[in-house]
Amino acid sequence: MLTRFAPAPTGWLHLGHVLNAEYVWGSGARVLLRIEDHDRDRSRPEYEAGIYQDLEWLGYRPDIIAGRQSDRDDVYREAIEILRAQGLVYACDCTRSEIGSGGAPAAARAATHAGDDEATPKPLRGGVGPYELRYSGRCRNRGLPLVDGYGWRVRTDPGVERFIDERLGPQEQDPLRQCGDFLVRDRRGNWTYQFAVTVDDWRQEIDLVVRGVDLLPSTGRQIRLARLLGRERPPAFLHHPLIMKSPHQKLSKSDRDTGVRDLRARGWTREQVRAAVQSGAQR
Numbered sequence: 001m002l003t004r005f006a007p008a009p010t011g012w013l014h015l016g017h018v019l020n021a022e023y024v025w026g027s028g029a030r031v032l033l034r035i036e037d038h039d040r041d042r043s044r045p046e047y048e049a050g051i052y053q054d055l056e057w058l059g060y061r062p063d064i065i066a067g068r069q070s071d072r073d074d075v076y077r078e079a080i081e082i083l084r085a086q087g088l089v090y091a092c093d094c095t096r097s098e099i100g101s102g103g104a105p106a107a108a109r110a111a112t113h114a115g116d117d118e119a120t121p122k123p124l125r126g127g128v129g130p131y132e133l134r135y136s137g138r139c140r141n142r143g144l145p146l147v148d149g150y151g152w153r154v155r156t157d158p159g160v161e162r163f164i165d166e167r168l169g170p171q172e173q174d175p176l177r178q179c180g181d182f183l184v185r186d187r188r189g190n191w192t193y194q195f196a197v198t199v200d201d202w203r204q205e206i207d208l209v210v211r212g213v214d215l216l217p218s219t220g221r222q223i224r225l226a227r228l229l230g231r232e233r234p235p236a237f238l239h240h241p242l243i244m245k246s247p248h249q250k251l252s253k254s255d256r257d258t259g260v261r262d263l264r265a266r267g268w269t270r271e272q273v274r275a276a277v278q279s280g281a282q283r
């Protein structure tokens with residue numbers, strides 16, 4: 001089996017990442033390290049260097065270093081052509097506020113832009129979660145050109161995706177009802193989280209995805225997308241508990257008190273850091 005550890009270089013590693021790493025390396029699968037810098041605006045080289053340094057210090061060693069998503073633009077272009085050839089991709093000029101006028105709380109709307117990172121617990125990461133915005137399909141038949149400056153969406157048919165989570169058991173999700181036609185590329189030309197990870201997991205032959213339970217709602221659409229791309233068998237999924245700051249608040253990158261390098265500077269050992277996440281995970 002091959003799994004992956006896939007942090008975004010948009011902040012320092014913190015205890016949320018460490019918990020994910022415990023599950024990833026604890027799965028018994030070989031581990032591929034992928035730097036999820038699909039959001040070029042928010043990714044920073046110093047954070048990427050920090051990921052390597054902190055993983056080394058913590059004692060997690062990847063079996064394969066797959067590098068950055070930003071170096072794989074040709075792979076994503078090849079994949080989008082597979083969808084375009086099926087007539088599944090269209091351009092959308094709706095603003096976030098137009099899509100969000102359906103009544104989602106303003107905080108949730110803001111949070112959908114806050115970033116996508118497989119290994120970081122964050123409210124509404126990737127735009128998924130209880131306040132997820134559902135796109136109406138307004139631009140489906142408008143025939144806008146697929147160029148930079150527009151978002152690109154994938155036409156999503158009705159239908160339930162079923163999968164068995166290795167911890168949570170059988171799951172059912174209907175992506176059209178959850179989110180509608182989802183973005184694969186944003187108007188600034190960034191490949192989206194949903195698209196980039198689905199393509200990567202397929203092309204990098206990942207057959208076990210281990211990530212936080214906050215990403216559970218996006219699994220159905222990733223399975224759907226993988227099938228549309230031509231992946232014959234989806235990976236297995238395991239969604240693990242998150243470390244909570246309080247019963248209702250997840251950790252985020254702004255929580256400096258949980259940063260690995262801050263804890264290290266305060267004299268924590270790697271054993272203490274790894275033990276802290278084991279006891280802090282909410283079951």
Ligand SMILES: [Zn+2]
Nearest residue numbers: 092093094139
């Ligand atoms: Zn639109």
